[in-house]
Every structure is written in C-alpha cells, then in structure tokens.
Amino acid sequence: MLVKRSPARPPAPVSKVTAEGRIHLDVAVTDAADKPVPGLEPWDFKILDDNQPRKILTFRSFDGVTVKPDPPVEVILVLDILNLPFQQVSFTRAEVEEFLRQNGGHLVQPVSIFLLTDAGLRMQPRPSVDGNALVEIVSQIKGSISSINPAMGAGGDLMRFQRSAHQLANIAENEANRPGRKLLIWIGPGWPMLNGDNFLFSEKDQQRYFDGIVELSTKLREARMAVYSVSAAGPGLGVGDVHRFLYQDFLKGVKTPRQADTANLTLKVLATQSGGRILGPDNDLAGQINRCIAEANSFYALSFDPPKADHANEYHDLKVEVGKPGLTA
Numbered sequence: 001m002l003v004k005r006s007p008a009r010p011p012a013p014v015s016k017v018t019a020e021g022r023i024h025l026d027v028a029v030t031d032a033a034d035k036p037v038p039g040l041e042p043w044d045f046k047i048l049d050d051n052q053p054r055k056i057l058t059f060r061s062f063d064g065v066t067v068k069p070d071p072p073v074e075v076i077l078v079l080d081i082l083n084l085p086f087q088q089v090s091f092t093r094a095e096v097e098e099f100l101r102q103n104g105g106h107l108v109q110p111v112s113i114f115l116l117t118d119a120g121l122r123m124q125p126r127p128s129v130d131g132n133a134l135v136e137i138v139s140q141i142k143g144s145i146s147s148i149n150p151a152m153g154a155g156g157d158l159m160r161f162q163r164s165a166h167q168l169a170n171i172a173e174n175e176a177n178r179p180g181r182k183l184l185i186w187i188g189p190g191w192p193m194l195n196g197d198n199f200l201f202s203e204k205d206q207q208r209y210f211d212g213i214v215e216l217s218t219k220l221r222e223a224r225m226a227v228y229s230v231s232a233a234g235p236g237l238g239v240g241d242v243h244r245f246l247y248q249d250f251l252k253g254v255k256t257p258r259q260a261d262t263a264n265l266t267l268k269v270l271a272t273q274s275g276g277r278i279l280g281p282d283n284d285l286a287g288q289i290n291r292c293i294a295e296a297n298s299f300y301a302l303s304f305d306p307p308k309a310d311h312a313n314e315y316h317d318l319k320v321e322v323g324k325p326g327l328t329a
Helices: 085-103 132-140 154-175 203-222 242-250 266-274 285-293
Strands: 022-025 044-049 052-054 058-062 072-079 105-118 120-121 128-130 182-187 225-232 301-305 319-320
Touching: 022 225, 022 319, 044 085, 058 120, 072 085, 072 154, 072 285, 085 105, 085 132, 105 132, 105 154, 128 132, 128 266, 154 182, 154 203, 182 266, 182 285, 203 225, 203 266, 225 266, 225 285
Parallel strands: 072 105, 072 182, 182 225
Antiparallel strands: 022 301, 044 052, 044 319, 058 301, 105 120, 105 128
C-alpha cells in the first residue's frame, strides 16, 4: 500500500456545536432556474437525520436585501496551482482578475485569496472588498513547473491528494474561529481520486481515511463553509474525460471504516456534501465564480438537537428537504 497516512491523521475532535447540544445548518434554496428562493417559513423545511425527522429549534431567513447576514458572507478563492496544468495558470489568473475588477473593483462580498502550490498554502492577511487591491496579489502569481509532476506517477498523485485535502482541512479549521457563513470556491480541476490499480487499501488504511472523512466534514460544518468547485476547459483538464463523473459513485454518506475510500475526500464529493456546487468545465471562470456568489446572501439558518451518539465518530446521513415542488435545498 502506497498510503502511509491519511491527509487528516488525528481522530475527529468533539464538535463545538454538538458539545453544546445543537447542530446549526446554513441552507440555500434554489428554484428550477437555479435562482435563490427567499420568503420560506419554518414549516416549509424538513430535517432528516438518518431518515428520521428532527424538530427545527431555531430558524432565521436572510434575503440579502431587507435582512442581511451579519457579519457578511465571506468568499474564499483558492487558486489551486498544485493541481492545475502549467499551461492553464495564466488563463486562470486572468479570469480571477476579471472577476475582481468587476464594478470598478468594488466587490459585493469580502473576498480572501488563497494560493495552493507544491510549496504549501499562502494567503492574504484579511478579507477585502477592494478588488483592485486583490488584483495586485493575483497578478504576482507566476506559472512554474511543479516539483510534483505526472512523471512521478502514483506517488505524485498520492502527494497531491494528501496535500490538497490537508490544506482544505487547515482552511476550515482556521475559519471555524471566525463568525459567519463562508463560501470556499476552489479554482481548478481538484486532486486525484486514487482509484487506480496502483492503490490498494488495508483495513488500517480505511480506518485512517474514515477518521479523515469525519474530521474534515466536521470542520467544514463548524466553519459554516460550503465548498464550490469551478474549473476551466482546455488541454490537460480532463474535458470529455469519462472519469470526471466517477465522484457520483461516492456521494452516499460513509458510516463505517469499511465503506471509506479516498474518493470520499475528493473535491467534488466534498462540494456536494457541504451544500456547494460543481460548475464547469468551461472557459468563463469569472462567470462561474459569480454564479457561486449569487447564493451568498439568500439562505436560511436552521438548528436542531441531535440524538445522543452511541459512540465516537458516528457518521449520520443528514438531509434538508423543502416541501414545495420545484425547489431544491
């Protein structure tokens, strides 16, 4: 087995919201045209915990106009140079700059810029609504040949997987200390699924990945963070690749280590399960980012009391349904 340890090694910490006896959820509702739907009431929602209904204890509705979230929803742009083909770096940077320059550089939401490379994660000190200032940061990004390259084969795929998932966990852990809802928009094709014949997993490996799944999903929820995946079209980005839909086989909740797979920790699975979206691939990255942000300020904040867990790291299948036709939570 090539894997010596999971990207998130320690067991999941006790959730702060669970320790307080309550789980809080941010829920975005859209119609058939993917437009946000305001004006719903508590009785329009149903929380299902392992298919068992739970009573909604608190409810708040935000429409971004008459009722705005305070603090404002933060947008985190992660430029994933680690997994982006070298020939796509300049195009991706230009698209992000185009987004930042909209409206004369006056951003609707506070934005943070994170840069992931083979050297690690770099970030700006604090969120900003000054798009022109953020352009100065993005313009300094230069394409370079990564030390982790395709010639490394399975070993390189493993390194990119571990570093990507680990840094996502670090971002979520840091953001959990900041109040408010966050949209993390990951710009790039994502990291490898490690589902080839070169990767074999023992029961010990599966336990490690199960611990990673529990820890990362808990951190994302505690950070009030939804993950979005946006990607460009072009050579090297897997456009037309039949394998880019394989993530759909791993969307079901993982309840035991025997069910754990590295694919459960890949970008598109985490985006779906955290309540975000998967957009692209196409060459309008700025438009994809705008579509993500269109949902930022129109959402519902719900809470419920979960039943007492029978054991540590008990993974629940949690769903929110809307009792009106044509609407999706």
